[in-house]
Amino acid sequence: MTSSPLLIRGAIVVNADAESRTDVLCVDGRIAAIGERAAREAPAGTTTLDGTGQYLIPGGIDPHTHMQLPFMGTVTQDDFFTGTAAALAGGTTSIIDFVIPNPQQPLMEAYRQWRGWAEKSAADYAFHVAVTWWDQSVSDDMGTLVRDEGVNSFKHFMAYKNAIMCDDETLVNSFKRALELGAMPTVHAENGELVYLLQAEVAKMGITGPEGHPMSRPPMVEGEAANRAIAIADVLGVPIYIVHVSCIESAEAISRARARGQRVYGEVLAGHLLIDDSVYRDPDFNKAAAYVMSPPFRPKIHQEFLWRGLQSGQLHTTATDHCTFCAEQKAAGRDNFAKIPNGCGGVEERMAVLWDAGVNSGRLTPSEFVAITSANAAKLFNMYPRKGVIAEGADADLVLWDPAGIKTLSAKTQFSKNDFNIFEGRTVRGIPSHTIAQGRVVFARGELRAEQGKGRYLKRPPFGAQFDAAIKRAQDLAPTAVAR
Numbered sequence: 001m002t003s004s005p006l007l008i009r010g011a012i013v014v015n016a017d018a019e020s021r022t023d024v025l026c027v028d029g030r031i032a033a034i035g036e037r038a039a040r041e042a043p044a045g046t047t048t049l050d051g052t053g054q055y056l057i058p059g060g061i062d063p064h065t066h067m068q069l070p071f072m073g074t075v076t077q078d079d080f081f082t083g084t085a086a087a088l089a090g091g092t093t094s095i096i097d098f099v100i101p102n103p104q105q106p107l108m109e110a111y112r113q114w115r116g117w118a119e120k121s122a123a124d125y126a127f128h129v130a131v132t133w134w135d136q137s138v139s140d141d142m143g144t145l146v147r148d149e150g151v152n153s154f155k156h157f158m159a160y161k162n163a164i165m166c167d168d169e170t171l172v173n174s175f176k177r178a179l180e181l182g183a184m185p186t187v188h189a190e191n192g193e194l195v196y197l198l199q200a201e202v203a204k205m206g207i208t209g210p211e212g213h214p215m216s217r218p219p220m221v222e223g224e225a226a227n228r229a230i231a232i233a234d235v236l237g238v239p240i241y242i243v244h245v246s247c248i249e250s251a252e253a254i255s256r257a258r259a260r261g262q263r264v265y266g267e268v269l270a271g272h273l274l275i276d277d278s279v280y281r282d283p284d285f286n287k288a289a290a291y292v293m294s295p296p297f298r299p300k301i302h303q304e305f306l307w308r309g310l311q312s313g314q315l316h317t318t319a320t321d322h323c324t325f326c327a328e329q330k331a332a333g334r335d336n337f338a339k340i341p342n343g344c345g346g347v348e349e350r351m352a353v354l355w356d357a358g359v360n361s362g363r364l365t366p367s368e369f370v371a372i373t374s375a376n377a378a379k380l381f382n383m384y385p386r387k388g389v390i391a392e393g394a395d396a397d398l399v400l401w402d403p404a405g406i407k408t409l410s411a412k413t414q415f416s417k418n419d420f421n422i423f424e425g426r427t428v429r430g431i432p433s434h435t436i437a438q439g440r441v442v443f444a445r446g447e448l449r450a451e452q453g454k455g456r457y458l459k460r461p462p463f464g465a466q467f468d469a470a471i472k473r474a475q476d477l478a479p480t481a482v483a484r
């Protein structure tokens with residue numbers, strides 16, 4: 001993308017490891033110079049942006065979104081253009097979305113489908129690819145995806161029985177293959193058999209509304225699956241990343257494993273940090289159903305635990321699981337909560353709600369905010385230092401962050417196409433004033449200049465830092481025969 005050079009002056013530049021007031025020059029989509037050199041080296045025709053009184057942070061990375069997802073008999077409202085445009089408005093400049101093959105569908109076929117859909121992205125994007133079934137062709141396709149297509153992470157749904165759920169045989173085979181390939185296995189940790197049973201039992205009690213959704217997915221259902229996935233990863237010696245950790249039970253499973261020296265990483269959704277399960281008891285079906293996602297929102301006690309996980313470094317990334325269904329789509333489950341399409345939005349609000357509830361409350365420093373909104377995801381999925389840091393040579397994906405800016409979040413003013421906002425009515429302090437993607441200002445004080453098709457597919461190499469260490473550890477602990 002060609003855009004005129006851009007000089008951002010006077011902001012406090014925040015990285016995950018340090019902050020300092022300095023200037024940043026962007027040329028040809030990259031950060032060309034930082035510090036005194038920036039102004040000196042600015043070519044003729046450079047546009048200047050005054051960052052006085054603001055922070056300059058790396059563009060957010062949302063490592064968990066579902067744009068244009070066909071799911072539960074319908075397709076999400078936001079496609080790759082509207083969803084990534086909304087992301088840019090909120091200060092997120094890259095997403096990692098998911099290719100989800102139907103059982104028996106070749107992985108490469110699904111991957112090509114998703115690559116086609118994503119061509120209209122306004123922001124940079126990458127894909128985790130889900131392994132939903134197993135045979136030799138799946139193993140071969142995993143190899144092709146890693147070697148030729150820049151995929152370095154595979155997703156496993158432990159829930160959604162009779163649809164995309166993985167059994168233990170698939171988990172074991174896929175984790176083993178991922179280790180060989182240097183790709184990160186990731187899991188949606190919920191025991192799908194238990195969910196299936198509990199959905200039927202809750203319905204038998206005459207509970208058919210959205211309030212039945214959390215009853216059918218209690219925290220221990222998530223805890224069991226997290227423990228099982230972590231145990232499988234431990235036996236095989238592969239690192240593991242647990243998506244949307246929503247409760248004490250799975251956060252504790254991660255902490256316990258990390259205390260044993262296992263390489264386990266946890267992702268938290270902005271929604272799970274801020275919204276509790278009372279939403280499912282709203283007498284208005286449309287409102288209660290709008291919050292149906294899996295894992296569900298939890299009793300308040302879990303939220304503080306998740307915040308502490310982020311603060312203590314036991315949990316690593318924040319995401320949204322942006323997966324938007326409108327009221328008409330959610331109404332498919334009016335008489336049966338198990339049929340309500342699972343998913344909520346948030347890609348546009350993640351950064352602001354986390355700043356407001358995280359930095360303004362003193363839970364996080366600005367540098368810690370950068371770590372959990374971009375740098376850690378970039379490191380874990382091997383995009384660092386191209387993404388997740390303000391450094392010379394990195395992509396010029398930046399956000400001028402106005403810590404005094406105030407906004408009340410609402411479906412009426414959001415850029416996302418959906419008709420609902422899970423943070424409706426929440427007033428936040430700390431918002432992006434400008435988003436810069438590939439060196440171009442794509443959002444300026446409320447005006448969105450997202451362009452369809454400007455986003456690039458990000459190839460991510462395998463064998464990120466965790467793999468070197470995991471392999472050395474396995475060698476160090478390798479069994480030896482006794483020489484006799």
Ligand SMILES: NC(=O)NCCC(=O)O
Nearest residue numbers: 188293294321323342343
């Ligand atoms: N989270 C959710 O409810 N929907 C999207 C699919 C998934 O991530 O489980």
Ligand SMILES: [Zn+2]
Nearest residue numbers: 188244294295
């Ligand atoms: Zn999930």
Ligand SMILES: [Zn+2]
Nearest residue numbers: 064065066321
């Ligand atoms: Zn998801």
